[in-house]
Amino acid sequence: MAGIYLHIPFCKQACHYCDFHFSTNTSKKSEMVDAIERELALRKEELRGATVTSVYFGGGTPSLLSVPELDQLLRCIHTTYEVSENAEFTLEANPDDLIGDKLQNMRALGINRLSIGIQTFDDERLKFINRAHTSAEADQCLNAAMAAGFDNVSADLIYAIPPSDMSYWQRDLEKILTYDLSHISLYGLTIEEKTVFGNRAKKGQLKEVKEEISAQQYQLAIDTLTGHGYEHYEVSNFAKAGRHSRHNSSYWDDQTYLGVGPGAHSYDGNTRSFNVSHNTKYLNHLQKGQLPLTIEPLTPTNQINEYLFTHLRTQRGINLSKFRIRFNRDFVSDNESQIQDYLKRELVKWDGETFALTSKGFMLADEISWRLFYDE
Known part of the structure; x- marks a missing residue:
C-alpha cells in the first residue's frame, strides 16, 4: 500500500x-x-x-x-x-x-x-x-x-x-x-x-x-x-x-508515501526526500526534466525514532513485540525509569503488550517522544 x-x-x-x-x-x-x-x-x-x-x-x-x-x-x-x-x-x-x-x-x-x-x-x-x-x-x-x-x-x-x-x-x-x-x-x-x-x-x-x-x-x-x-x-x-x-x-503506520509539488516530503521506510520549497526553482527544475529534491538516508536509529514519533501519536501506540522484532531492541528495558515516571504521572498506559499515551499524555506527545528517542 x-x-x-x-x-x-x-x-x-x-x-x-x-x-x-x-x-x-x-x-x-x-x-x-x-x-x-x-x-x-x-x-x-x-x-x-x-x-x-x-x-x-x-x-x-x-x-x-x-x-x-x-x-x-x-x-x-x-x-x-x-x-x-x-x-x-x-x-x-x-x-x-x-x-x-x-x-x-x-x-x-x-x-x-x-x-x-x-x-x-x-x-x-x-x-x-x-x-x-x-x-x-x-x-x-x-x-x-x-x-x-x-x-x-x-x-x-x-x-x-x-x-x-x-x-x-x-x-x-x-x-x-x-x-x-x-x-x-x-x-x-x-x-x-x-x-x-x-x-x-x-x-x-x-x-x-x-x-x-x-x-x-x-x-x-x-x-x-x-x-x-x-x-x-x-x-x-x-x-x-x-x-x-x-x-x-x-x-502514522509507517507506510510508503510519495510527495509531489514544491515543499512536499516523501518516505519509503529507508529514506526521506523533500522537494525544494520555492515555486520558481521547482518549476525550473521540472522544465528541464530534473527532480528538485534532496534525499536523506535514515540510519537505524533514525528509523527507530521515526517509528516512536509517529506511533506514539496514535491511540494504538507501540506494539512492543513488533518493535522488538523489527529493531532488535527491548523498548521497555531501554526506557524503564522514564516509563515508570510517565506511568506515575498518568501520561502513558502500558499493558505488557502495548505502550501508548493517555489523553493527558497526548497534550505532551512531542516532548514525550523526544525524551524516548534513541541516541546515535
Whole structure:
C-alpha cells in the first residue's frame, strides 16, 4: 500500500499563523499543475509494485485549482500508478472556494473526501487569524458538501485563539456537532517564527492564550467529541467508526508515501526526500526534466525514532513485540525509569503488550517522544 500527496502551493491570502510553503501569486498556477504532472511521471518507479490506496491534495489551498486542473492531475495518477478501486481521494478546501457546481464536478472526478478548513465559527477570530471566509460561508459550505453527496467530510478547528476564554471554543464544538461529520481535526494555535503572528509576538504585540487555558480547551474537545461517538484515534484527530483518514494514517503506520509539488516530503521506510520549497526553482527544475529534491538516508536509529514519533501519536501506540522484532531492541528495558515516571504521572498506559499515551499524555506527545528517542 502507498499514498500520494500533492502539495498545491497557492493561497488567496496568508493566514497569520501559517508557516507552510505557499504563494498568494497564482499567475503560474497552470504551469505548476503541468510541473506536478511531470514530477508524477518522473517518479513512477518509486511506487513500482505498490498499490495506491490514498491520494491527498494538500497545500496551500488545493480548492483554488479549477475542475479541469484537478482532472488533469487525477488522470495522470490513474494512468501512471496502480490505484486501488476503493482508494481515498481527499481534497483540502476553504469554504469560500466550494461554490456553485464545483462540489458536484469534483465528486464526478472521483474526489470522495473533503477536508474543510473551518478553523472557527467566530467571525471576530476569523478576522484575527486572517481567514478569507466568514462563519456563514462555513455553514453554507458544510451543508452544500453534504447536499452534493459527500458522505466523508472532515473539518479543521483551531483552539487557543486569543483572547483567552472558553466560551468561543464551547460554541465551536457545539456548532460542529450539529453537522454530524465523519471526521474532525483539532489544532492548537502555535506561534511560528516566520509568520505575521511570529513577528507580532517578537514585538510584544500578541498575547498568547495561557497554556492552562489551551490544555483545558483541548480536554473539553476530547470529552465533548468522544462523548458524541467520535474515536480519538490520533493526537489531533477524531473520527466516526470506520472513518479514520486513510492517507494521514499511512504516515502514522509507517507506510510508503510519495510527495509531489514544491515543499512536499516523501518516505519509503529507508529514506526521506523533500522537494525544494520555492515555486520558481521547482518549476525550473521540472522544465528541464530534473527532480528538485534532496534525499536523506535514515540510519537505524533514525528509523527507530521515526517509528516512536509517529506511533506514539496514535491511540494504538507501540506494539512492543513488533518493535522488538523489527529493531532488535527491548523498548521497555531501554526506557524503564522514564516509563515508570510517565506511568506515575498518568501520561502513558502500558499493558505488557502495548505502550501508548493517555489523553493527558497526548497534550505532551512531542516532548514525550523526544525524551524516548534513541541516541546515535
